[in-house]
Amino acid sequence: MRLIASASVTSTPFNYTHRVETAGFELLSDEPPSSGGQNAGPAPYDYLLASLGACTAITLRMYAEKKGWHIGELQISLTLSKDQEGRAWIERSISTDALLDDTQWARLLEIADKSPVTRTLLKGANISTSRAAPENV
Structure with a gap:
């Protein structure tokens, strides 16, 4: 098995605010005030959609470069919704300022x-969850 990515998440003193460390970057994650x-x-x-959108844009840019296509400025818009049964639906819309033909699209x-x-x-x-060994033993 090949490792693709890793991240660690650490709580802060501020309710739901957490520090996320990944690939040498430090990010924050939180909930809006309406959720406490x-x-x-x-x-x-939000990070899930950002990940999907960024991966889509990068993949399309790589493909276009290999084909020698100028695809201009890409814009990927995403929304995530859930139905009453909890099933998730992601809608992704792609646009560009380049003139592409129907075959390219x-x-x-x-x-x-x-x-x-x-x-x-x-x-x-597959997700497995385990208890980490205590750090201060």
């Missing part, structure tokens, strides 16, 4: 569905 948070950073689902939409984060979300991921 301080709004000090994006909520976890069809191929870009196919490639978007093959981006790594898209595939992970569609296939699901």
Whole structure:
């Protein structure tokens, strides 16, 4: 098995605000005030959509470069909704300021569905949870 990414999350003294460390970056995650948070950073689902959108944009840019296509400034808009049974629905919309023909658009939409984060979300991921060994023993 090949490691793709890792992250650690540490609480702060501020209710739901947490420090996220990944790939040498420190981010904050929180909940909005309506959920009891301080709004000090994006909520976890915001990061999920940001991850999907960024992966889609990067994948499309790489594909376009290989094809020699100028795809201009990409914009990926995403929303996540849940139905009454709790099933999640993500809507992704892609636009660009470049003039692309229907064949190019069809191929870009196919490639978007093959981006790594898209595939992970569609296939699901096995998650195991364990108790870490105490640090101060």
